[in-house]
Amino acid sequence: MSGHLIDLLGWSEAIAGFLLWLLSLPLALGNWIALQVGAPSPGPLTGVIGWVTGPDLVSFLGVIIAINLLLLWATAFHLLIIMWIERKMYSRLQDRRGIMIGLGSSEILRRILGPIPLLGRPFRRPSHLGTGFLQTVADGVKLFQKEVITPAKADRWMFHVAPVVIAASTLMLFVAIPWSDGFWIMGSYETHFINGTPQSVPVNPWGILVILAAFGIAPLAILIAGWASNNKYSLLGGMRAAAQLMAYEIPLVLSLIAVVVLSGTLDPFEFVRDQSRPLTIGGLTVPFLPNWYIFHPALVIAFVVFFITIIAEAERIPFDIPEAEAELVEGWTTEYSGMRFGIVFGFKWLRALAGAALIVIMFFGGWDGPVFTTLQVPNLATLGAGTVPLPVLFQEFWFTVKIYVVFIVFVWIGWSVPRIRIDQILNIGWRRLVPLSLLAILIAALAGGLNWL
């Protein structure tokens, strides 16, 4: 099990302490001047300085900084990257020359990977320099510059509230998703006995429930957005989206219960700790494999159902009939313009990213991964005195890589299959996935009862 690189709360408190110390400097100067002109000994501002640099305010500001850092990392940074990955991947799949000419065919990759037989073949194309990454940034700038239009006959108030609810519920997803043992904001430290030695580990007993609650709020906001636009295409898209999300939320929760039955917890940290043990099935230890739930025969059906429902929850292509641009213009996002469109559209990608993170936590071992070597670097916290271990492949690296691999599978599926009709979507949801997820619970309960895990 690799160590974590980032200690978000600790770092944020350090930043907050520094900012508050900066803030207290003019106060200290004022105190000094007051002492010079003959004020009584501790100075009139001592109490204020003590409050500003005291532990209460530092921890409060530290939590606020931590929330902002994590949400910026999870949304602004990764949104740009996954949009870029999606474009590059589908242009590869569909042989769209204009877009794909950047990825992997940049001059450096062509020189390094090109000569490799077979594997280097995609990189041997003639190339332009650069990767095209700034295209997503340019899209964002363009959306910011566009006028925000409210349709004349729209229900103004609801039209403006719906994107706020969508954005808030999507950000709520990322509040509960930890990125490593140290990169989280929702949770607390507890002392657990691991192999007989007490260790301080993070816990968040209701993490998965919070994620489900945040997924559950979206249908209402989408339906309201579609209704408030006062456009029949938007309304149709909103109704379809709400019906689809409602239908797929049930197998989502049920297949998750199958995993919870076996693991016995709703804590994302506990999921990952459980999955980082060696794999044991029916009392036999399988060599070289970690205890990832994807490797358990009893959880295969649960995984399939969970994967399909996550794709549907993110409204990705086999299930993107709510915005079917061939028939509904742009679905429930038709009437939004400018950055408001950017929010409702970009946050769909973010829900896909959060779904990929959930799949990784539940089935692919989260941030568990091999650590090959650990470096000893000077400890910055004590100004170079002593060393701290720095893992070369840290937990955040593994988690991000796994999320991107799952997301690339989303893109791969999405651009390889046609979208299906709304009645077929609902049929699959209610008639196939719900019984399958019930079967998954039954199998998981049997496996748990027979003590397979």
Added chain:
Amino acid sequence: MAVTVDGELVAFLVLSAIEVLAALMVVVSKKLVHSVFWLFITLLTIGAIYLLFRTEFIAFIQIIVYAGAVPVLMLFGIMLTRRKIMEEPHEPE
């Protein structure tokens, strides 16, 4: 009876005020979709008040079941049973 004023009491009072106001708006609103939105706000605030009672499980279940599902079911019921769901720009003669 002495009442200690702390963050939790303030949070409880603010949440209760929002909840009561939203519950009033459910009844007062002219349009049904507005009522459903205020119902959503009411149920969400009740979930937040459960959080203040340190009952996290029931709080998140409240948000999943009530705030997430019930308003959508009501909206579906309303939209699928009424012929006109919003004023038309111009009625055909």
